Amino acid sequence: MASLATVSFVASPASVSLPRVSSTSKISSSPCAGFSAITTRTCPSLRLRIVAMANPSSDIKEVLSQRIKEAEEVCVADSSSRECAVAWDEVEELSAEIAHKRVKQEDKKDPLEEFCKDAPEADECRVYED
Amino acid sequence: MANIKLTFPSSPSSSTSMQTLLPLRAGFYGAPLLSSSPSSGHLLVPGHSSGKRYKLFVCTASSTEQPVIIGLAADSGCGKSTFMRRLTSVFGGAATPPKGGNPDSNTLISDTTTVICLDDYHSLDRNGRKRENVTALDPRANNFDLMCEQVKAIKEGRPIEKPIYNHVTGLLDPPETILPPKIFVIEGLHPMFDARVRELLDFSIYLDISDEVKFAWKIQRDMAERGHSLESIKASIAARKPDFDAYIDPQKQHADVVIQVLPTRLIPDDNEGKILRVRMIMKEGIPNFKPVYLFDEGSTISWIPCGRKLTCSYPGIQFSYGPDVYYDNEVSVLEMDGQFDKLDELIYVESHLSNLSTKFYGEITQQMLKHADFPGSNNGTGFFQTVVGLKIRDVYEALRAEEAATPLKSAKA
Numbered sequence: 001m002a003s004l005a006t007v008s009f010v011a012s013p014a015s016v017s018l019p020r021v022s023s024t025s026k027i028s029s030s031p032c033a034g035f036s037a038i039t040t041r042t043c044p045s046l047r048l049r050i051v052a053m054a055n056p057s058s059d060i061k062e063v064l065s066q067r068i069k070e071a072e073e074v075c076v077a078d079s080s081s082r083e084c085a086v087a088w089d090e091v092e093e094l095s096a097e098i099a100h101k102r103v104k105q106e107d108k109k110d111p112l113e114e115f116c117k118d119a120p121e122a123d124e125c126r127v128y129e130d
Numbered sequence: 131m132a133n134i135k136l137t138f139p140s141s142p143s144s145s146t147s148m149q150t151l152l153p154l155r156a157g158f159y160g161a162p163l164l165s166s167s168p169s170s171g172h173l174l175v176p177g178h179s180s181g182k183r184y185k186l187f188v189c190t191a192s193s194t195e196q197p198v199i200i201g202l203a204a205d206s207g208c209g210k211s212t213f214m215r216r217l218t219s220v221f222g223g224a225a226t227p228p229k230g231g232n233p234d235s236n237t238l239i240s241d242t243t244t245v246i247c248l249d250d251y252h253s254l255d256r257n258g259r260k261r262e263n264v265t266a267l268d269p270r271a272n273n274f275d276l277m278c279e280q281v282k283a284i285k286e287g288r289p290i291e292k293p294i295y296n297h298v299t300g301l302l303d304p305p306e307t308i309l310p311p312k313i314f315v316i317e318g319l320h321p322m323f324d325a326r327v328r329e330l331l332d333f334s335i336y337l338d339i340s341d342e343v344k345f346a347w348k349i350q351r352d353m354a355e356r357g358h359s360l361e362s363i364k365a366s367i368a369a370r371k372p373d374f375d376a377y378i379d380p381q382k383q384h385a386d387v388v389i390q391v392l393p394t395r396l397i398p399d400d401n402e403g404k405i406l407r408v409r410m411i412m413k414e415g416i417p418n419f420k421p422v423y424l425f426d427e428g429s430t431i432s433w434i435p436c437g438r439k440l441t442c443s444y445p446g447i448q449f450s451y452g453p454d455v456y457y458d459n460e461v462s463v464l465e466m467d468g469q470f471d472k473l474d475e476l477i478y479v480e481s482h483l484s485n486l487s488t489k490f491y492g493e494i495t496q497q498m499l500k501h502a503d504f505p506g507s508n509n510g511t512g513f514f515q516t517v518v519g520l521k522i523r524d525v526y527e528a529l530r531a532e533e534a535a536t537p538l539k540s541a542k543a
Binding site: 060061064065068069071072075079080082083084085086087088089090091092093094095096097098099100117118 | 224226229256259260263264265266267297298300348351352355356357358362365366368369370372373
């Protein structure tokens with residue numbers, strides 16, 4: 001379950017750009033619930049929103065430590081049982097996902113490079129050759 | 131402009147006859163066709179081999195190239211693995227997750243290639259598996275019917291709504307749309323498990339990591355995580371082994387190429403797993419696939435390139451090549467033990483191997499250098515993965531060439 005790290009009340013029509021929200025957080029169901037910055041122009045009827053932000057990477061790591069403990073407990077009784085295999089399989093799945101996320105993070109080095117990959121014709125991405 | 135719409139007959143037996151239909155080409159009936167829509171259609175010639183009669187039709191045709199379907203069996207999760215990145219790099223471009231979609235999607239898309247993760251075909255999510263007491267390796271946790279149906283749809287050039295298995299939450303998320311690409315790779319635990327899906331694959335690879343190497347790699351991967359210890363990693367591998375051996379391992383016999391990763395024999399008692407002995411087991415007699423050989427095809431060779439012309443640092447490099455039998459199949463095995471330290475070694479080795487499917491001298495070296503930061507860039511894993519990428523390119527080009535030849539044949543008939 002996503003733990004709510006911060007909960008803040010946002011009163012519009014201030015044009016506040018929403019902090020980057022992970023997919024595991026909940027946003028109050030307003031007609032304009034979404035991840036991009038919300039301005040008054042797109043959401044004229046919005047008065048009060050609850051913005052919840054969760055930290056996904058620490059979540060999954062906590063879940064992993066819990067599952068490891070559980071797996072160790074389950075396997076104490078019978079290390080060749082199906083329950084034991086299922087418990088460790090879950091641990092393996094979580095470990096793999098954490099490792100993938102870590103690699104993905106390492107890949108994201110330069111924000112400009114990322115931007116230019118999508119929009120090579122933009123002004124900021126012009127390359128001058130001598 | 132021909133704006134033709136195709137009506138497919140609904141009976142199941144006719145669906146196989148669809149595969150024998152002629153791909154639509156611009157100019158087939160003398161009229162150029164629009165090529166904007168992503169879905170392709172096949173023109174059904176009345177009185178074709180199925181013996182059925184159809185009313186006439188209209189086809190929204192476009193790129194009628196049948197996607198090439200590649201299967202990759204690997205236990206290391208999906209999509210972001212090094213193998214996939216090397217493969218997509220051979221075809222050009224970087225593979226990225228679909229833009230604007232589910233951020234936890236496992237799919238990777240580049241200009242020519244789409245890679246999907248077979249975990250998306252889990253029939254049971256994490257809670258379901260706990261309830262039914264099955265691991266993800268168990269076929270009961272996977273929907274092979276859906277997998278078959280969707281891979282078939284892609285092969286026939288139709289887009290699919292593929293479910294997403296979210297590895298973070300362990301739940302099945304709403305589906306994403308996948309359009310047929312030029313090369314479609316299905317990566318995961320069971321690409322070759324179901325016989326129907328196997329039939330659809332144009333090329334298949336199995337990445338076989340030995341237990342010692344698996345242990346060493348998992349230590350590197352997981353030891354930094356709080357909660358994990360040497361014992362927990364060992365226990366995790368041991369607990370999954372029975373299901374792995376029962377369901378995943380047997381797929382080896384069906385693969386066209388098996389890349390086997392073993393501990394080195396050059397250093398006695400090495401348990402760090404840094405120096406690797408990698409064997410590429412290539413099945414003979416696969417259409418459009420020419421196994422790599424060393425010096426003399428079909429003979430048995432043992433080669434140490436380091437000597438007077440090439441100086442290598444410890445422990446050096448050793449190659450061997452020879453024919454063998456693997457699970458009742460005739461195979462050729464090329465093996466590399468050791469590590470590349472310098473550019474010279476890489477280009478030297480490349481220049482002495484044959485049937486590498488390179489388009490120019492040094493292509494493999496260039497690909498390896500492009501991704502020098504990827505794991506395995508200095509040993510057989512990176513080298514053979516790159517070679518497999520080139521072999522897939524061969525299969526792709528051969529299938530394209532075959533398709534280009536078919537309308538001419540039927541026009542004569």
